[in-house]
Amino acid sequence: MMLTTIGLMSGTSLDGVDVALIETDGKSIKSFGPSGYRPYTDKERSLLRQALTEAVDLSERDARPGILREAERAVTVAHAEAVAAFTAQNRLTCEDIDIVGFHGQTVLHRPERKLTVQIGDAAALAKAIHIPVMHDFRAADVAAGGQGAPFVPVYHRALAHSLEREGPIIVVNIGGVSNITYIDGNDTLIACDTGPGNALLDDHMLRTMNQPFDCEGRAAAQGAVDVAWVIRALEHSFFARPPPKSLDRNDFASLKLREMPPVDGAATLTAFTAEAITRIVPQLPKAPRSWIVVGGGARNLTLLRMLRERLRPVAVEAAETLGWAADSIEAQAFGFLAARGLKGLPLSYPATTGVPMPMTGGIIARP
Structure with a gap:
């Protein structure tokens, strides 16, 4: 049975709330x-x-001390407003939607401690929008010993199968953190975080140029890469670990650039992201035949150029050139995951998060 779902996603880039509607049975996408x-x-x-800073000290996933309580209220209100505006603009009623997939805002991800924290009050959201809300997608995976991320690979697989092209295909999602999904036919699905995405660059742009991000990679395009710094940064133990593996947004926050012009810093951090992504190739079963870039990083033309230079002659395509909505894919994915959760289908697998067996997940909050 096909379901009409809304997916909501607020990523580690802290830019806002993405909303997307799809029709799906949790296996394929009807529309x-x-x-x-x-x-x-x-x-x-x-x-x-501020919440990200304070969350470092959390030891219980449900605790909301200090600023975290205020931040959770703000996240919940922002998501409720996003749904209200979306349904009004598209002339949808709450009866038109079967389920909403609500990821929440990640403030801490420490799977080695069996701890992942996404703030956002799903019960309050369900009451505000009058639609059932599925949430807490990652908890069951982490409790079972999985990495709890990445969670979008099952959706990437559904998208890749619609292309009907020969694999292996890699979908690389560049948000605050970068992650890849390796798809080779129906049987092979491997996923992991690869390292920094936009987070370090966004923080640098805000700190040095008072801009929330490097629009189209223009600052990086004007700068010179500090190659020695990138080489040192790639000595981080994370890069030697085989997949599956995952990261917290702030895992590389201790890496500090030397004094340099802001545009050189932007170029250096962009190159670090590109190099980190390409470092995953030797750890994969076969060399990919194509790369598809989704997420906010797909709009960074300098990052795309750097990836193409490093992965040549394999094609690196921005998702929108294939008709995919690059900015909406993660939101669509959580609508897809909500449908899978409703049907008890797996959301994560041993080769995507390191969980011992395929795991379903998610909890439903009803209006």
Whole structure:
């Protein structure tokens, strides 16, 4: 049975709430609906940055001390407003939607401690929007010993199969953290985080140029890469570990650039992201035949150029050139995952998160 789902995603880039509607049975995609976006305000973004700092000390996943309680309220309100605006704009009623997939805002990800924390009050959201909300997708995976990330690979597989091209195909999602999905036919699905995505670059742009991100990679395009710094950064123990593996947004925050012009810093951090992504290739079963870039990084033309230089002669394509909605894929994915959760289908696998067996997940909050 096909379900009409709305997926909501607020990623580690802290830019805002993506909204997307799809029709799916949790295995294939019948149709893509409209998408929307509700940016975080400067005040909300500042609040979330404070929450990320305070969350480092959390030891219980349900604890919301201090600023985290205020941040959770802000996240919940922002998502409720995003759904209200989306449904009104597209003339949808709550009866038109079967389920909403609500990821929440990740503030801490420490799978080695069996701890992953996404803030956002799903019960309050369900009451506000009058639609059942599936949430807490990662908890069961982490509790079973999995990495709890990445969780979008099953959706990437559904998208890749629609292309009907020969594998292996890699879908690389560049958000705050970068992750890849390796797809080779129906049987082989491997996934892991690869290293930094936009987070380090975004933080650098805000700190040095008072800009939330490097629009189209223009700053990086004007700068010179500190190659020695990138080489040292790649000595981080994370890169030698085989997949599956995952990261917290702040795992590389201790890496500090030397004094340099802001554009050189942007170029260096962009090159670090590109190099980190390409470092995964030797750890894969076979060399990929094509790469598809999704997420915010797909709009960074300098990052795309660097990836193409490093992966030549294999094609590196931005998702939108294939008709995929690059900005909405993660939101679509959580609508897809909500449908899978409702049907008890697996959300994660041993080769995607390191969980001992295929795991379903998610909890439903009803209005």
